[in-house]
Amino acid sequence: xxxxxxxxxxxxxxxxxxxxxxxxxxxxxxxxxxxxxxxxxxxxxxxxxxxxxxxxxxxxxxxxxxxxxxxxxxxxxxxxxxxxxxxxxxxxxxxxxxxxxxxxxxxxxxxxx
Amino acid sequence: xxxxxxxxxxxxxxxxxxxxxxxxxxxxxxxxxxxxxxxxxxxxxxxxxxxxxxxxxxxxxxxxxxxxxxxxxxxxxxxxxxxxxxxxxxxxxxxxxxxxxxxxxxxxxxxxxx
Numbered sequence: 001x002x003x004x005x006x007x008x009x010x011x012x013x014x015x016x017x018x019x020x021x022x023x024x025x026x027x028x029x030x031x032x033x034x035x036x037x038x039x040x041x042x043x044x045x046x047x048x049x050x051x052x053x054x055x056x057x058x059x060x061x062x063x064x065x066x067x068x069x070x071x072x073x074x075x076x077x078x079x080x081x082x083x084x085x086x087x088x089x090x091x092x093x094x095x096x097x098x099x100x101x102x103x104x105x106x107x108x109x110x111x112x113x
Numbered sequence: 114x115x116x117x118x119x120x121x122x123x124x125x126x127x128x129x130x131x132x133x134x135x136x137x138x139x140x141x142x143x144x145x146x147x148x149x150x151x152x153x154x155x156x157x158x159x160x161x162x163x164x165x166x167x168x169x170x171x172x173x174x175x176x177x178x179x180x181x182x183x184x185x186x187x188x189x190x191x192x193x194x195x196x197x198x199x200x201x202x203x204x205x206x207x208x209x210x211x212x213x214x215x216x217x218x219x220x221x222x223x224x225x226x227x
Contacts, residue, residue, distance in 0.1 A: 004155075032213045043117075043203055044156070044218040051213055089155055093214040099169035101146060101216060103155035 002027045002095040004104035006088075012110040013080055021075040021107045023090035028071030031094040035064050035075050037086040038106075044089065047075070080111045115140055117219035119204050125225045131192045134222045136204030138185045144168070144207040145187040146216060147179060149200045156203055162187055199226045 003026040013019055023035075031052045036044040048057045048064040050073070056065040061078040073090055087106045095102040118137045126132050138145050144163045148156035158171035162181035176192040185206070191198060201223050205216040 032215070034216060036218075041201070041223075043220040044205075044216075046215070046217060049213060049215050091216070093216065099144075099161050099163070099214055100171060101148075101158045101161075101214065103148075103157070106155050 002092055002102040004090060004092060004102055006090060006104040006107045008107060009105065010108040010110075012112060014112050015080060015082060017080050017111075018076070018078050019080055019109075021077070021088050021109070023073040023075070023104050025071040025073075025092060027092075027096070028068055029097065030066060030068055030071065030073075030092055031097070032092075033064075033066050033073055034091050034093055035062075035073075036089045036091065038089060039086050047088075077109075080109075082111045082113050085109055085111050117142075117204060117206050117217055119202075119219040119222050121222060122220070123223045123225075125227065126194050127227050128194055128196060130194050130226075131190065132194060132224060134189045134191075134202050134204075134224070136187045136189070136206075136219060138187070138204075138206035139217050141208055142206035142217065143185050143209040144214075145181055145185065146205045146207070147187070147189045148203040148205065149173075149198075150203055150221075151200045159189070194226045196226050199224060 033050045035047040063076040066073045090104045146161040147159040150156040161169040201221045205218045
């Protein structure tokens with residue numbers, strides 16, 4: 001059974017800092033991985049998708065990478081802004097090779113102006 | 114392009130009742146997944162529907178059931194509601210013609226069970 005852990009659980013940084021969020025999987029057989037952000041009480045907004053043939057993806061100030069050998073993914077946020085404050089979640093989109101999605105526990109980020 | 118929509122936004126029920134939540138998938142998407150998110154937790158996968166059939170299921174009891182319709186919209190039904198069913202219920206759809214299972218989420222339905 002896939003389990004996904006995100007470290008740290010919470011993070012508070014001053015505006016402008018670069019930061020790294022981590023995601024680790026008990027089953028390293030990751031086919032496709034997706035990162036999301038969630039604002040309080042809202043649905044999830046997709047940030048980046050790393051497909052099975054890829055190792056990283058970039059969108060603006062965000063970069064996500066996946067190391068299948070270690071079962072770890074990182075989300076790098078450059079030059080953080082107060083608008084980046086949210087909970088960030090990673091998800092294994094094909095847990096056990098099936099159409100089953102397993103989410104991490106989330107990292108709550110606060111960017112202080 | 115219309116995104117994923119869900120109804121209702123909020124719902125209050127009492128223990129033992131039944132509830133139906135609805136989801137319309139994004140245009141061009143043919144797969145729908147449902148999730149339960151308790152406060153402070155990550156979403157938990159309930160099940161996925163593809164071509165009107167259940168295509169994957171998480172660790173939820175049979176009182177959680179679903180339907181997918183020919184237009185790819187979907188319903189989540191929960192029978193015999195329990196207090197622990199209080200949560201945000203999220204629906205996500207995935208594009209047709211890909212194998213990535215990429216998830217696009219709706220805004221959710223907040224269910225409170227008293």
